Amino acid sequence: MSLPIRRFDALILGAGGAGLRAALQLAEAENRVAVVSKVFPTRSHTVAAQGGVNAALANVLPDNWHWHMYDTVKGGDYLADQDAVEYMCRAAPTLVYELEHYGVPFSRLDDGRIYQRAFGGQSQRFGGDQAARTCAAADRTGHAILHTLYQQNIRARTHFFDEYFAVDLLSDDQGTILGALALDIATGEPLLIESKTTLIATGGCGQLFRTNTNARINTGDGMAMALRAGIPLQDMEFFQFHPTGIAGKGMLITEGARGEGGFLVNADGERFMERYAPQAKDLASRDVVSRAIATEVREGRGCGPEKDHVLLRVDHLGEAVVAKRLPGIRETCRTFLHLDPAVAPIPVFPTAHYVMGGIPTNRFGEVVVPRANKAEEEIPGLFAVGECACVSVHGANRLGGNSLLDILVFGRAAANRMIEYLKENRMHRALDPASAERAAARLSRWDKTGDGETVAEVRDALKRTMETHVGVFRTEAVMREGVQELKQIRQRLDRVRLKDMSQVFNTARIEALELENLVDIAMAVMLSAAERQESRGAHSRIDYPERDDQKWLKHSLYSLQEDRVDWKPVRTKPLTVESFPPKARVY
Numbered sequence: 001m002s003l004p005i006r007r008f009d010a011l012i013l014g015a016g017g018a019g020l021r022a023a024l025q026l027a028e029a030e031n032r033v034a035v036v037s038k039v040f041p042t043r044s045h046t047v048a049a050q051g052g053v054n055a056a057l058a059n060v061l062p063d064n065w066h067w068h069m070y071d072t073v074k075g076g077d078y079l080a081d082q083d084a085v086e087y088m089c090r091a092a093p094t095l096v097y098e099l100e101h102y103g104v105p106f107s108r109l110d111d112g113r114i115y116q117r118a119f120g121g122q123s124q125r126f127g128g129d130q131a132a133r134t135c136a137a138a139d140r141t142g143h144a145i146l147h148t149l150y151q152q153n154i155r156a157r158t159h160f161f162d163e164y165f166a167v168d169l170l171s172d173d174q175g176t177i178l179g180a181l182a183l184d185i186a187t188g189e190p191l192l193i194e195s196k197t198t199l200i201a202t203g204g205c206g207q208l209f210r211t212n213t214n215a216r217i218n219t220g221d222g223m224a225m226a227l228r229a230g231i232p233l234q235d236m237e238f239f240q241f242h243p244t245g246i247a248g249k250g251m252l253i254t255e256g257a258r259g260e261g262g263f264l265v266n267a268d269g270e271r272f273m274e275r276y277a278p279q280a281k282d283l284a285s286r287d288v289v290s291r292a293i294a295t296e297v298r299e300g301r302g303c304g305p306e307k308d309h310v311l312l313r314v315d316h317l318g319e320a321v322v323a324k325r326l327p328g329i330r331e332t333c334r335t336f337l338h339l340d341p342a343v344a345p346i347p348v349f350p351t352a353h354y355v356m357g358g359i360p361t362n363r364f365g366e367v368v369v370p371r372a373n374k375a376e377e378e379i380p381g382l383f384a385v386g387e388c389a390c391v392s393v394h395g396a397n398r399l400g401g402n403s404l405l406d407i408l409v410f411g412r413a414a415a416n417r418m419i420e421y422l423k424e425n426r427m428h429r430a431l432d433p434a435s436a437e438r439a440a441a442r443l444s445r446w447d448k449t450g451d452g453e454t455v456a457e458v459r460d461a462l463k464r465t466m467e468t469h470v471g472v473f474r475t476e477a478v479m480r481e482g483v484q485e486l487k488q489i490r491q492r493l494d495r496v497r498l499k500d501m502s503q504v505f506n507t508a509r510i511e512a513l514e515l516e517n518l519v520d521i522a523m524a525v526m527l528s529a530a531e532r533q534e535s536r537g538a539h540s541r542i543d544y545p546e547r548d549d550q551k552w553l554k555h556s557l558y559s560l561q562e563d564r565v566d567w568k569p570v571r572t573k574p575l576t577v578e579s580f581p582p583k584a585r586v587y
Helices: 017-028 065-075 082-102 141-155 221-228 286-298 319-325 327-336 402-424 433-445 455-469 476-495 507-531
Strands: 005-013 033-037 159-162 164-171 177-184 190-200 239-246 263-265 310-313 346-355 366-369 377-384 554-559 564-569
Touching: 005 017, 005 177, 005 221, 005 402, 017 033, 017 141, 017 402, 033 164, 033 190, 065 082, 082 141, 082 402, 141 402, 164 190, 164 221, 164 433, 164 507, 177 377, 177 433, 190 221, 190 402, 190 433, 221 507, 239 286, 239 327, 286 310, 286 346, 319 327, 377 402, 433 507, 455 476, 455 507, 476 507, 507 554, 507 564
Parallel strands: 005 033, 005 190, 033 159, 190 377
Antiparallel strands: 164 177, 177 190, 239 346, 263 310, 310 346, 366 377, 554 564
16 A cells, blocks of 8 residues: 655644643644644634633632642542652643743733632632632633634744644554554545554533533544553543533533623522532532532522523623623624523533543543553553543533643643653654554545435434433433444444445544544444443432442453443542542532
């Protein structure tokens, strides 16, 4: 097989905040860096992050990194690996100040310091009064960070393959990862990108669900590549439903709206969160607020003609505050709801938002897998960062403001470890031809045209199955039924046919490849959820309503081969401080 080849020191799959932060670190160390992105980089999904990035700067209220660590471990329902959490929270202030110097236009206090708002699950003094830890650029923080990192990468001469789709990983005959096969979306031409190191930073998989906050590009491509390479996915049962998506549509209404003083009400006008979280109220952890909203609707206290949502009120804050602190939310509501939140409440309902699980890594971004009767081993040359990865700083439920921090801290950490790896591996290894042929076979699978099912039909069936069988509340019988439906959907992939390729743009093949990725990841979510017989964080089971630390304080590992779920222990020992043992999680 003869394909064009490009060679680099480092290959980054994905141009969101995680990929661009890593790329910048690598490029500034004088490495040849390639970034593959299936959209123009500033359209990556980091651009949609609204509320802010957490760091214990103490600019508004007293704070320190140790309190941040406690809140993160508690927020993750004690499933997070505490060494990684400590590393992230200690590094947070440095990374935020670094962003400031890169040029991120943070909102400011009157004295010029970075503005910080209150967010859910934050506290002072290990569970005391509300903290203000989230550094914000109005309600467009992800947009500001992504554009700044892209500009810095242009300065550093990072090479971008814009609108290329990463098809599959490449390796040598020893299993060392040596790059990826990519597809030029505009022309349909494949390209082998060989690299001494590869970083997967492809983001999340929110397109598994019919109603979600994610961009259409969030199809879990990197996670599926890892599965096909024999790497399990960790903790995929923990899928966060953001409490305040626009009802029936899914667009995100930032937690920052509640951080600025907004609150939720039911059909009776009651601020119902006072019943579910007496101390934190509307700023309880996201899983707590989502379940509260779902319960209010299920028990008949929903709003509107169908009683299918609740209302988020920010109209009492005044137009000046809404215009200054929530301009993006105001524009979203005007566009999609034809209302001004400065004068009218916003209809909201939980919507699929973020996966806490992903490709298992250590705190250096190295992909690690457990081996039989051995300690975990790193996959040579392969790294993962961001929502596609699971270093497990989020545990069973991510706190708002920690996702942007995650991509920055571990983007830098992975790049630093990649730089060390490159010093020890200076020469390109020989690519295994069979690896390239397997990757190319994925493309030829979707050369099929003629009569059959369409990608859209199977994709819609997949989304309905996920929304019906593994939503905010779950039961054994419903999830097992969902597993069987997913097996049938997997079989339907063989019957999918594309239209005549001469009559349609090449994105038809991309959509088919994305669907194939989503089906594998859907099984990881559904089967892992069915196996975990407890309620923890975002995984809420009606048939097992209690958390069970004796049996289930462990990470799930889903393998594509044989659809198998294994388990590994949580790392409860931090780096330098005392651990936070599990206790009842109340707000």
